[in-house]
Amino acid sequence: MSAVIANALIANRVLREGTGNEIISKLNEIDGTDLSLKEVLGTVAGNVHEYDLDVINAKDQETGEPVYILVNKEASEAAKRATLFDAGEIELFKAILDTLYSPETNSPRDRFSISMGLIRDLLDDEIKKRYSYAETKYVIERLVSLGWLTKYVRQGDEIIAPSLRTLAELNSYLQEQYGQEGTDTYRKCAGCNQVFTIGRQCTTEGCRLRLHNKCAEIYFRGRDESNQKCGLCGADFTTALTVHPLS
Ligand SMILES: [Zn+2]
Ligand SMILES: [Zn+2]
Structure with missing residues (x-):
């Protein structure tokens, strides 16, 4: 079963949890097994280590859906290798x-x-x-x-x-190049502490607060609109700017 998941990861590099679960439930049905996606991914990660690959957990910034990504272990080398690029x-x-x-x-x-x-x-x-x-x-x-x-x-x-x-x-490369030592444009979400390129941004110029949409819901849970203030500068966050390639 892990071979099927490994193939899906190798072909696409990115496997969404929903897709992974669909594959697993079909295979469980065929094989009469009761494995979870997590268990199978654990086996896959063990098998790909010898090729200097790893399976890491990330999430879709828009939906919050967990995604599993097959990556080269040496992040600094990643841009040079396995890319088929000169x-x-x-x-x-x-x-x-x-x-x-x-x-x-x-x-x-x-x-x-x-x-x-x-x-x-x-x-x-x-x-x-x-x-x-x-x-x-x-x-x-x-x-x-x-x-x-x-x-x-x-x-x-x-x-x-x-x-x-x-x-x-x-x-690591992005943080190195674009973090505070670089252009200082690399951003993290204040809710989940993961990389941020899609979501919402505080309206105050220079304020660093960024939140994925799903993380903003959690951040402000239980607060009415008049009480949704930026945790860093106090500005109204209900008017936060949208950061999205389609906006
Ligand atoms: Zn977040
Ligand atoms: Zn702010």
């Missing part, structure tokens, strides 16, 4: 992440997403000299197909954002 393409990927996390992109409010039509113009000049529009688009499409970037459609416009895989597997 050095130039990795450089371009890093430049795209720089743009997604730049203070310009995320001011006056967080976005962590950029229109496909604009992204090349926003890249570093040195990178632009080396990559044409067509090449940039080609690499972005490959990054999307391999799960390193996510593509949304907003009013007919294609929007690029970091994927669940990137947020999980490259988390």
Whole structure:
């Protein structure tokens, strides 16, 4: 049974709990077993360790649904390995992440997403000299197909954002580059302490409070609207800004 789950993870890198449970219940029916997704994932994690892979728990920032992601154990090496990319393409990927996390992109409010039509113009000049529009688009499409970037459609416009895989597997890299020692644009949710790129942001300029939508519900549970204040600056949080690639 663990082979089926391992295959699902290897093929997609990301397995949603709902999908995993569906697979497990079908297999339990066929095999006459009574295994849980957790047990099977434990076996899978044990088996992939020898390939320097690991299964980590994350969650969908919008729905809060648990997701399991197959990652390279050496996070710092992750961008270099297993990506099927050459050095130039990795450089371009890093430049795209720089743009997604730049203070310009995320001011006056967080976005962590950029229109496909604009992204090349926003890249570093040195990178632009080396990559044409067509090449940039080609690499972005490959990054999307391999799960390193996510593509949304907003009013007919294609929007690029970091994927669940990137947020999980490259988390240390993102923190290093864009944390307080870097551009200081890396954000965490004050509710769950996990990475934040989608959710709600305090309206006060410079205030760091961010909450995923589900986490905001928990954070303010039992309080009426007049009492939903930012825990850091005291501003009204009912008017908090929406941070989402589709807004
Ligand atoms: Zn959260
Ligand atoms: Zn605030």
